[in-house]
Amino acid sequence: MKVLIAGMGLIGGSICKALHAYTDHGVYGWNRSPQTAQRALEEHVIDGIVQEDCSGFDMIIVCLYPENVREWVKAHVGTMSEGTIVIDVSGVKTDLPEEMHKLCEMHGVHYLSTHPMAGKEKAGYAVSDEDLYQGANFIMTPLPETPKYVIAQVKNVAHQIGFRRFVITTPEMHDRMIAYTSQLAHVVSSSYVESPVIELESGFSGGSFHDMTRIATMNEDMWTQLFMENRVSLLMELDILMKNLGEYRKALADADEEQIYKLIRQGRLRKEQNLENRRNAPSVIDLTEKELTPT
């Protein structure tokens, strides 16, 4: 297969490196700043650089910020060959999948929106890694019109570069779940570092502080976009968390030992159930028919 990666930051760069390391596909790169693509070429991570002409590719993986995906696909879809599969890796879906599908359809090109659940607390090609996706989750949000073989082909490539669990869901459920599993965690981490006593933290912490604050280094350009696009779901999850923290607050203020015990125990049981669910989860999870519990 001949694959083009547009946008060679942490995610795109890691896809290039993984395709190069683990597959026989031809790997080509497009990047806004040409130095990065040039570096990847010199490192033999890609086989060639694409400037404008996107013809002749079987798959095109657009690894740009959500706002830039629309713009890039609009600018390049005219040059793509019929039957090409275009995918994005955006952290928020909203109406991107539908918009892009409509646009691509007119050019005989397939579109599938995806979300590789892997990252690092730093961005950029320099920290990209051929093993970033080993054992990770891969989410796909097809539309009812998306042909099954398109999903199968994308899943196949994702499997080749290391992904081991695949979720097929709707754009709406993706955004709701991601607000909880990813965006809320970033808000918490970013808020956590704002205590004035952080200046004395060295020496006082074990793994918990580190885990809690690792992702506070998120980059503000990308995450502002993600939070803004998904703010309704994120607000919903933030309110749930603040309510739960409020229960701890009340129990502590009341010195209510029994209630503190109850809250800790309840959290432990929920987490143990969660770990159990993860252990038992199948390698392909199809949630396209599943309704979210209203909250």
Place this chain on the structure above:
Amino acid sequence: MKVLIAGMGLIGGSICKALHAYTDHGVYGWNRSPQTAQRALEEHVIDGIVQEDCSGFDMIIVCLYPENVREWVKAHVGTMSEGTIVIDVSGVKTDLPEEMHKLCEMHGVHYLSTHPMAGKEKAGYAVSDEDLYQGANFIMTPLPETPKYVIAQVKNVAHQIGFRRFVITTPEMHDRMIAYTSQLAHVVSSSYVESPVIELESGFSGGSFHDMTRIATMNEDMWTQLFMENRVSLLMELDILMKNLGEYRKALADADEEQIYKLIRQGRLRKEQNLENRRNAPSVIDLTEKELTPT
């Protein structure tokens, strides 16, 4: 040296194993349920079991829950040899160091309260590990009366079993800092798992969700004690966190892109400064003279 470890759960068991693996000290164990001590003896992790008589030891490390430390030391101090150094590893200090110091002093025994900053999300001898302390932080909260050579000797043993950074501070500052670096993280983790959408989490998460919820499996018996004993400091830190989450909440509710950007950036800079501080921290941090910034 001849060392007795009283209480052979995760922390005590790991100390036994590390002393056995990395030093030539004689290692003895006391445990409430005799099976665990017996198992450790059979595994050659300890050289002998102590029932009641605690004489002849250079150092006694009490690895029990805070409430049980008082009780155990009271019951056994009468049998200890003069000059023995007794330490505890409690996660909250309050007036424990002073109380125990007074008691031990009457028997010619030294007391030093410490806090090894290492743990796991599970408890018990079965998960103890000789390498639990490699590279970890070790906090000591001496009183003004504590002889310097006692601190030096405890630090030396801690170094032998893997600790690499040492903090000397007051019980008050310990409790205030630990509320932030450890206890608040546990409250957040426990609250985080209470969203109803957690049931669908499998497949939707990367490292962030895992990091954020790992310690929600804390055991309610120990942590209720820790939270109760340190509830004033913990409440203070919880309020700071909730205020900061509230700022994100407002910015999201107002769709205030500029403010979201500002908050993310501010958090990133704080975390980067924190990482910088950690890199530059000396191997021994003496905070006994340091005042906490009022908040």
